[in-house]
Amino acid sequence: MSGTGDGLHVVPIDTPSLGDRSYLVHDGSAAFVVDPQRDIDRVLEVLERERLTLTHVLETHVHNDYVTGGLALSRATGADYVVSAREEVAFARHPVEDGDVLAVGDRIRVEALATPGHTFHHLSYVLRDGDAVPGVAVFSGGSLLYGSTGRPDLLGAEHTDRLARLQHASARRLGAALPGDAALYPTHGFGSFCAASQSRASRSTIGEERASNAVLVQDEASYVRDLLAGLGPWPDYYAHIAPLNTAGPAAADLSPPRQVGAEEIRRRIEAGEWVVDLRHRSQFAGGHVPGSYNFGTDGAFATNLGWLIDWNAPLTLLAATPDDLAHAQRELVRIGVDRPSGAATGEPRQWSDREPARFEQAGFAALAAESAVREVPVLDVRRADEFAAGHVVGARNIPLHELRSRIAEVADDEVWVHCQSGYRASIAASFLVAPGRRVVAVDDHFSAAGAAGLPVTVASG
Known part of the structure; x- marks a missing residue:
C-alpha cells in the first residue's frame, strides 16, 4: 500500500500478464476504484479486508486491451459507475465531463480532466485531499505513462496523427496542472501493448516526468514523429475488446469448465479445434498430446493466445493441476475468452491414447x-x-x-x-x-x- 498524504492511501492492483494496474484509493472509510480488471474479486477482497465502502468506480477510457470489471463491480457494490459523458455506451452510468468534481466520503475529492490522445474521450482523474487546490496524485490511464504515453493508433490509421497531437497536448496539460511532487498512477505502461514504449519504472511523479519524458521534453512535431516511428503491432484480440466494453460486460464466470477425456480430446484435435497445453515448455517438449499447442501459464499466456487464436473458436485447456487451470481461466476472462469448451487436468498419458509427441x-x-x-x-x-x-x-x-x-x-x-x-x-x-x-x-x-x-x-x- 502506498500513501499520497496523511490518511489517503492508494492500493495498486497489478495485472502483470497484461501490463496493467488498477487502483483502489481510500481514506480509511470511503473508497473509489480506477480501471478495474474483469476479475473483480481482487477488489472485493481489499474492500472487505480494509472494511471500506466503495462509492465510485472510475473508468479513464474504453479499454482496448482488457475487458473491464467496472460495470460488474458497480452492480455488486452499489457504487456509481463513472464514465465519460461523451462515450456512447449501452448501459447506465454516472457521466462526467472535464472539470467535474466527485466527492468520495468526507475527505476525498476527484476532478476529471479531459486528456484525449489514447482515445478521443479519455479522462484522467486528479486526487485532492479535501478542498486543497493542488492535486496530490493523478490517475492518468493511457495518457501520461512512466517515461512514455499511451499509443494513439488503436482506433485506426485515419485517427492516429490527430490522436498523437492530442496526446502531446494532454500530457502537457497534466504536467502543468499538477505540482512536481504529485504522484503519477497510470493504468498502462508495465508491458501493455497500449503503451507506445516501455519503461522499467514502477513509480514516478509529475516532476520526474517533466525532466525526462519525451512528451514533456520534445516539441509536438518531434514527439509525434518519434512516437509514430516507434509503434509496432498490437494483439489481434484488441479489435474485440472495445465493443465488449461499450456494451457492458457481465461479471466473469470463473467456475470450472466441463472435464473431457482422451477420446473427446482426440476428436477435438482431429476436428481442428484448439487444444492448449498450459504446462511449462520443458514439460511440453518432453511429451504432449499430438496436435496440441503449448501456451504455458508462466509467460504472457493470455496475450499470446488471444493474439493467435481465432476469435470465439472452441478452446480446450490441459493443465497439470486445478490451480493451473483456474489461473488460466482468470487470465482469459480478462481478454474476453469467457468459457473454455472443456478441460482436463493431470498429465499427457491421461489425455491421449496415442504415443506422446516430443521435440x-x-x-x-x-x-x-x-x-x-x-x-x-x-x-x-x-x-x-x-x-x-x-x-x-x-x-x-x-x-x-x-x-x-x-x-x-x-x-x-x-x-x-x-x-x-x-x-x-x-x-x-x-x-x-x-x-x-x-x-x-x-x-x-x-x-x-x-x-x-x-x-x-x-x-x-
Whole structure:
C-alpha cells in the first residue's frame, strides 16, 4: 500500500500478464476504484479486508486491451459507475465531463480532466485531499505513462496523427496542472501493448516526468514523429475488446469448465479445434498430446493466445493441476475468452491414447556448435522490431503472430526456432511439430547468442 498524504492511501492492483494496474484509493472509510480488471474479486477482497465502502468506480477510457470489471463491480457494490459523458455506451452510468468534481466520503475529492490522445474521450482523474487546490496524485490511464504515453493508433490509421497531437497536448496539460511532487498512477505502461514504449519504472511523479519524458521534453512535431516511428503491432484480440466494453460486460464466470477425456480430446484435435497445453515448455517438449499447442501459464499466456487464436473458436485447456487451470481461466476472462469448451487436468498419458509427441530443446551454444559443421535453418519468431535491433546472421524472421498464416514458408525437414527467452519459441515449436516438422526449440535468452559464438547483427544508431 502506498500513501499520497496523511490518511489517503492508494492500493495498486497489478495485472502483470497484461501490463496493467488498477487502483483502489481510500481514506480509511470511503473508497473509489480506477480501471478495474474483469476479475473483480481482487477488489472485493481489499474492500472487505480494509472494511471500506466503495462509492465510485472510475473508468479513464474504453479499454482496448482488457475487458473491464467496472460495470460488474458497480452492480455488486452499489457504487456509481463513472464514465465519460461523451462515450456512447449501452448501459447506465454516472457521466462526467472535464472539470467535474466527485466527492468520495468526507475527505476525498476527484476532478476529471479531459486528456484525449489514447482515445478521443479519455479522462484522467486528479486526487485532492479535501478542498486543497493542488492535486496530490493523478490517475492518468493511457495518457501520461512512466517515461512514455499511451499509443494513439488503436482506433485506426485515419485517427492516429490527430490522436498523437492530442496526446502531446494532454500530457502537457497534466504536467502543468499538477505540482512536481504529485504522484503519477497510470493504468498502462508495465508491458501493455497500449503503451507506445516501455519503461522499467514502477513509480514516478509529475516532476520526474517533466525532466525526462519525451512528451514533456520534445516539441509536438518531434514527439509525434518519434512516437509514430516507434509503434509496432498490437494483439489481434484488441479489435474485440472495445465493443465488449461499450456494451457492458457481465461479471466473469470463473467456475470450472466441463472435464473431457482422451477420446473427446482426440476428436477435438482431429476436428481442428484448439487444444492448449498450459504446462511449462520443458514439460511440453518432453511429451504432449499430438496436435496440441503449448501456451504455458508462466509467460504472457493470455496475450499470446488471444493474439493467435481465432476469435470465439472452441478452446480446450490441459493443465497439470486445478490451480493451473483456474489461473488460466482468470487470465482469459480478462481478454474476453469467457468459457473454455472443456478441460482436463493431470498429465499427457491421461489425455491421449496415442504415443506422446516430443521435440528437442537446446541452448544457443548447441546451435553454435551445430552451425560450425553444417548449415542450420534458424527461425526467429520475435517481432520485426526485435529482429531489426539484432539477430543471428542468416536467421529467417517470421513473427509469432504471423506464423500460422506463413507456416508454409518454414522448411518441412528441420528448423531451429528461437525468440527472446524461449517462451514464444515453444509456442512456435508446438505449431510446427503438429503437422510433423522436426523442430529444435532454443530454450535460451537471446543475449547468449553472441557469447556462444554465433554471428549477430547489431542495429546502428
